[in-house]
Amino acid sequence: MNKKVETYLENLTNWHSELKLLRNIALSCNLEEDFKWRNPCYTHQNKNIFLLFNFKEYCGITLFKGALLKDEKSILVQQTENMQSARQLRFKNLEEILENESLIKAYIFEAIEIERLNKKVKTKSVSEFNFPEELTEIFDKNVDFEEAFYSLTPGRQKGYLLFFDKAKQSKTRISRIEKYRNRIFDGKGINDCVCGLSKRMPNCDGSHKQLET
Structure with a gap:
């Protein structure tokens, strides 16, 4: 566990329980915990897999190469039209995370496999x-x-x-x-x-x- 992540969670005024649960899910997937870009970051063999984030209306996970995931449930969100690689899993309450824990893990493991195979997102030139x-x-x-x-x-x-x-x-x-x-x-x-x-x-x-x- 990363001390900076501990401090980050302690200082949250909202989404504390939700992000704590997402953190536990991440750690259960055998990911290393870091703190980058002012957010908890989870890596596999020194390669970034996803960040935890929180906004006013929702919190969740930003998968760095989310565009490569199959997303059979169509739950990944493209944050902006110009966002070419990253995709978000968004949640508005603790219950949503608990109900979808198995699905979240499946997406995380798929993201790890994508990184293991060194797949690249084809971006616009x-x-x-x-x-x-x-x-x-x-x-x-x-x-x-x-x-x-x-x-x-x-x-x-x-x-x-x-x-x-x-x-x-x-x-x-x-x-x-x-x-x-x-x-x-x-x-x-x-x-x-x-x-x-x-x-x-x-x-x-x-x-x-x-x-x-």
């Missing part, structure tokens, strides 16, 4: 993402910026393309591109730490907020 016209126009005017963008890892490129394209108005897309211009030149992704204080490098964990007070 950068070229398959919608490319905002405004970004193309800026590239035409600034070759150095274009080179900086394409020097980013594919994952970082996808993150920016999704964020820029999500804006409904052209002026908003332009504003977003300009706002993140320096970050792109620095080789940073949209969620990367730029203040140097994060304890979850290279990801931002909100530590920069203490600089704003």
Whole structure:
């Protein structure tokens, strides 16, 4: 058992019983317990299998490669339309978890087998993402910026393309591109730490907020 997980559970104001039960189910599946991304994380031979999470309306499990599960009961949830790999098992009360314990274990064991076989989720390539016209126009005017963008890892490129394209108005897309211009030149992704204080490098964990007070 991981002490950070113990602390996490002790400090919960809701979903305490539900997540404690899910934790026991995870440990009964012979998974190692860790604490990553501010959540209990369960691994098999150092490979991530799933996280426990809690939101206002529900709690549950996020399976890292949930998209590869058969999901014969059609209970897995795709959190957002752009979520390509992870899928969630969501619960709204303790009874739901108790009633579905055998099914939860079956999904966990399937996820472990997927990782054991080293199966990969086929994700969209950068070229398959919608490319905002405004970004193309800026590239035409600034070759150095274009080179900086394409020097980013594919994952970082996808993150920016999704964020820029999500804006409904052209002026908003332009504003977003300009706002993140320096970050792109620095080789940073949209969620990367730029203040140097994060304890979850290279990801931002909100530590920069203490600089704003």
